[in-house]
Amino acid sequence: MISFDEASALLAGVAAPLGLETLPLAAAHGRILAGPVVARIDSPRADVSAMDGYAVRAADIAGGAALPVIGRSYPGQPFADDMPPQACVRIFTGAALPAGADRVVIQEEVAEADGIATFGATGGPTFVRPRGSDFVIGRELLAAGTKLTPGALLAIGGGDVGEVRVWRRPRVGLLVTGDELVAPGTAAAHPAAIPDSVSLAVAALAADWGGEVVRIERLADDLPSAVAAAGRMLDEVDVLVVTGGASVGERDHAKAMVAPHGLELLFSKVAMKPGKPVWAGRAGGAIVLGLPGNPTSALVCARLFLAPLLCGMTGRPPAEALAARTLPLAEAVAPVGSRETFFRGHEDGGRVVLADHQDSNGQRVPGSADLLVRLPAGDVANPAGTLVPVLAL
Ligand SMILES: Nc1nc2c(c(=O)[nH]1)N[C@H]1C(S)=C(S)[C@@H](COP(=O)(O)OP(=O)(O)OC[C@H]3O[C@@H](n4cnc5c(N)ncnc54)[C@H](O)[C@@H]3O)O[C@H]1N2
Numbered sequence: 388m389i390s391f392d393e394a395s396a397l398l399a400g401v402a403a404p405l406g407l408e409t410l411p412l413a414a415a416h417g418r419i420l421a422g423p424v425v426a427r428i429d430s431p432r433a434d435v436s437a438m439d440g441y442a443v444r445a446a447d448i449a450g451g452a453a454l455p456v457i458g459r460s461y462p463g464q465p466f467a468d469d470m471p472p473q474a475c476v477r478i479f480t481g482a483a484l485p486a487g488a489d490r491v492v493i494q495e496e497v498a499e500a501d502g503i504a505t506f507g508a509t510g511g512p513t514f515v516r517p518r519g520s521d522f523v524i525g526r527e528l529l530a531a532g533t534k535l536t537p538g539a540l541l542a543i544g545g546g547d548v549g550e551v552r553v554w555r556r557p558r559v560g561l562l563v564t565g566d567e568l569v570a571p572g573t574a575a576a577h578p579a580a581i582p583d584s585v586s587l588a589v590a591a592l593a594a595d596w597g598g599e600v601v602r603i604e605r606l607a608d609d610l611p612s613a614v615a616a617a618g619r620m621l622d623e624v625d626v627l628v629v630t631g632g633a634s635v636g637e638r639d640h641a642k643a644m645v646a647p648h649g650l651e652l653l654f655s656k657v658a659m660k661p662g663k664p665v666w667a668g669r670a671g672g673a674i675v676l677g678l679p680g681n682p683t684s685a686l687v688c689a690r691l692f693l694a695p696l697l698c699g700m701t702g703r704p705p706a707e708a709l710a711a712r713t714l715p716l717a718e719a720v721a722p723v724g725s726r727e728t729f730f731r732g733h734e735d736g737g738r739v740v741l742a743d744h745q746d747s748n749g750q751r752v753p754g755s756a757d758l759l760v761r762l763p764a765g766d767v768a769n770p771a772g773t774l775v776p777v778l779a780l
Pocket residue numbers: 563564565567568581582583584585586630631632633634635636639661662663664678679680681682684747748
């Protein structure tokens with residue numbers, strides 16, 4: 388059996404980006420930028436008012452003043468003329484300052500009657516946002532490789548960029564094996580049925596990491612029909628994920644259903660817990676990842692193998708998905724034995740607490756545990772306080 392690091396490296400070696408596409412900004416949420424985004428305009432585009440009030444020359448009102456209101460300036464509809472001395476212009480938030488004005492007095496501090504605005508002797512801020520004070524034309528707003536979050540979309544849109552070059556999303560298909568599996572919400576009436584929780588979680592994880600889940604198919608444990616289903620799906624996807632059937636049971640067909648389509652294995656079985664039966668390979672131009680059926684194992688292996696794979700296929704280093712931080716263990720953990728172990732846990736007061744149930748078939752703990760805690764194989768003592776690598780689950 389190979390180690391987790393060896394298996395990771397093998398998968399990273401085939402995780403090449405698929406190509407680029409140009410998208411309108413409105414369709415680009417979650418995508419990865421292929422190149423930097425540069426501002427096409429200054430922001431603000433002019434010296435503008437930060438408040439609703441009156442634009443003045445600061446010198447005119449130094450000791451208080453009563454000035455004629457000679458016009459109005461709105462965002463998108465500025466006061467067109469110069470503002471002469473001893474005058475003021477009604478102005479609103481975001482509107483350009485008239486030429487000559489250098490200060491805004493908020494309307495709460497001004498009394499206006501019959502076209503005359505009366506100012507007290509006020510100090511304080513100018514309430515002017517200078518042109519380009521946020522960014523200037525040509526400024527790099529975002530670097531290549533940035534994931535387009537809501538905030539990133541705000542920055543790009545603000546820079547007047549309407550389209551972005553992004554990495555193409557890998558098409559992901561899921562084949563879910565197990566005669567016992569039924570859609571969640573339909574198991575209770577059938578004593579032997581098990582809700583298919585895994586495909587939901589794996590599909591969501593794939594989408595979170597930049598994949599486009601094009602199809603999810605639940606298969607009966609019947610090899611000929613599974614072979615046919617795998618063939619159809621391999622024609623459609625860049626990444627085929629097979630869940631379950633990874634072990635040695637007589638109905639465990641995961642690899643056998645892909646084998647007739649030219650499966651070249653990268654690895655099969657990894658010295659890790661959970662996830663020992665995880666496997667990966669290539670077939671029909673797609674990358675195939677086989678996840679164990681046990682729900683916790685499936686989720687942990689998806690996080691540890693599918694996330695880096697999708698990272699690499701969307702122009703980022705696969706290792707980015709595995710970047711860990713360290714936290715001290717809240718309690719001692721016994722040596723884990725021959726398989727490197729990824730416990731589920733959560734942070735509490737700067738320490739990592741392991742979940743109370745570490746069964747690879749578990750489905751409750753992943754609902755709240757948000758960390759994977761990596762402990763080395765072997766007869767290694769892990770006293771409380773040991774600094775251990777943790778990864779967001
Ligand atoms: N003799 C041996 N038996 C097992 C070994 C072994 O080395 N020798 N390995 C064990 C390990 S470790 C794991 S992990 C499991 C993985 O087995 P499979 O990938 O073949 O998983 P299944 O048998 O299909 O299912 C296992 C378990 O998980 C439930 N399951 C499966 N799919 C789903 C799903 N989509 N949603 C919810 N639950 C699912 C299934 O009902 C089973 O209870 O094998 C050990 N056995």
